[in-house]
Amino acid sequence: MPKSTLIGDLADLVLLAPPNAxxxxxxxLLDRDHREDVADLYLASYPPHVGAADLNDALAEMxxxxxxxxxxxxxxxxxxxxxxxxAAGSIQVVHRSPWDADLDCPFIxxxxxxxxxxxxxxGRSLLTRAAVACQRLGETQIALRTSDEGGTSPAAFHLYQLAGMRPYRKSVQSSGSDGSTVGRGADRAGIPSSADPLITIERRRDPRATEEILRALPDWFGIEDAILGYVEDARSKTSYLAIDDGRTVGVALLESHFPQSxxxxxxxxxxxxxRQGIGKQLLAQIEDDLREQSVSLFQVKTVGxxxxxxxxxxxxxxxRSRGFLALEEMNGISWDGPTVIMVKPLRS
Ligand SMILES: CC(C)(COP(=O)(O)OP(=O)(O)OC[C@H]1O[C@@H](n2cnc3c(N)ncnc32)[C@H](O)[C@@H]1OP(=O)(O)O)[C@@H](O)C(=O)NCCC(=O)NCCS
Known part of the structure; x- marks a missing residue:
């Protein structure tokens, strides 16, 4: 049966909590005393060719x-x-995947x-509760296996997609969540999408390269005064750079309004x-650092x-793909048109 492994950030899964939770x-907590109830539930939950053939089979599985x-x-x-x-539903999570030896996170x-x-x-509730429990144990990611022949329902695929879970492939170069080297297009588990050169995320300033990048993006940064303002900011604000072979190819600047935001x-x-995972890598590194500083809200303003x-x-x-939620759209902040404020809770 074709199977693939998905991996996701616990911080994103936690945000999935349904409104009617x-x-x-x-x-x-799952317990051996629930053996028969869970076996019954397992039997009822999957088609026979996917799950158990009968109750004895289900009991043996449990x-x-x-x-x-x-x-x-x-x-x-x-x-x-x-x-x-x-018994209406169950989630079962192990410390490490029994199938993917190099996958270093809890596994559903x-x-x-x-x-x-x-x-x-x-399903959402079980997933978010398990995610919170894993976070409390100091984990940052979680993975699972899907099967496209009935073992994973369309609803489950949808749920994993909503949680930002993505395909996991074996790493060639390890993760960059501590600012170390990551493969371009890689996610935080170190999943390169190609054999491209390596990107590093560094916490330092490069106003000249910041200007070069902004000028190369005229659809977003077309106003001269705004570009010069950002270049000035790049000299003083907290700055993260994405570096490819010594060249700055991405930049992120932070402004702290309050200790918590x-x-x-x-x-x-x-x-x-x-679109090669560099924006995602910049944010992942920044968010790791902000969590360490006990910052709980991350906001961004953009055109509405x-x-x-x-x-x-x-x-x-x-x-949105990185977990930011639109909070409010307002006119007249930063420019004459609409600005949307987006926020992302950061949990440590
Ligand atoms: C926005 C920006 C920083 C994102 O950086 P990036 O390296 O291109 O983004 P990533 O490759 O890390 O994308 C991560 C995820 O975001 C989403 N995403 C990124 N670009 C997207 C696009 N053009 N359309 C839809 N989704 C997109 C996807 O889910 C993507 O994951 P996937 O590629 O696995 O599907 C970059 O595209 C950019 O510089 N844009 C122009 C300037 C800008 O908009 N700055 C912000 C002003 S407020």
């Missing part, structure tokens, strides 16, 4: 899970959801919801390097959707 559901045949369960992140006292071996309990946000004042990636501009629509798509 407080429906009358009890979430309890016994293997408890015995650690698929990895050691993380008790805090392995849950059973009870609706009206009856099962997530299933009874057909009668679907479409109420239960920081604004992304500027982000720009040279047009030859856009009510102003028709294809480039800024892409910019908003980028921010």
């Amino acid at each position: 407080d429906q009358p559901i009890d979430y309890v 016994d293997s899970t408890y015995a650690g045949d698929f990895g050691t369960l993380i008790p805090e992140a392995s849950l059973l959801a009870l609706r009206g006292g009856r 071996i099962e997530l299933f919801v009874h057909p009668a309990a679907r479409d109420h946000g239960l 920081v604004e992304l004042h500027l982000i720009a990636v040279h047009p030859n390097y856009r 959707a009510s102003f028709d501009h294809a480039g800024y629509a892409e910019t908003r798509a980028f921010y």
